[in-house]
Amino acid sequence: MTERPDTTPPPPPTAPPTAAQAHPVPVPASATGRRPAKRALIVAAVVALLLAGGGVTWWALADEGDVIEHVEVSGGKLVTDDSDAYEDCDDTDEYAYNDCDSDTDETYEFVYRITNEGDGPANYSVIVNAFDEDGDFIGQTYIGSTHLAAGKTDADKSEFNEYSEFEDKRELSDIASVKVAYVERVALAN
Secondary structure, eight states, rough: OOOOOOOOOOOSSSSSEEEOOOOOOOOOOHTTTOOHHHHHHHHHHHHHHHHHHHHHHHHHOOOOOOGGGGEEOOOEEEEEOSSSSSSOOOSSSSTTTTTOOOOOOEEEEEEEEEOOSSSSOEEEEEEEEEEESSSOOEEEEEEEEEEEEETEEEEEEEETTTOOOGGGGOOGGGGGGGEEEEEEEEEEOO
């Protein structure tokens, strides 16, 4: 004889079926094994960490205006120097390291001013671009100032020289103007 499953129908329900709930019913805290005070402590700790992180971020990224306005450069000029680079040059001996320089030295000099308009000391890194008379980019150089106190100004000369790299085999004599391209200000703690 083969075994067959019982074919009797299940008994009818004692109550009518209910509709599925749109939102699940929250499980009481005592059923999860966690106490509400522990959960509140964890939430408070996370909020405190987020606030502390936000405060540090705000301090580091505090808006002090556009820092490119902290730097000014003059138009500059091409300077040609015919003097010898070495005071003790000597073309009569066998050594080449002290030969007199027969080439003229050219530089394109400009004056810069970096003013720390922030609330505390800072380091500045600046990129200055050179342009020809048509406004086309020729090359760039870097200037900077370290540990500049709030409200103080650092002013000096800088230059493009024969060792500067220029676009499309341009030369120093092609420079017609200079302009600040980028400024990075790093606030210091002390």
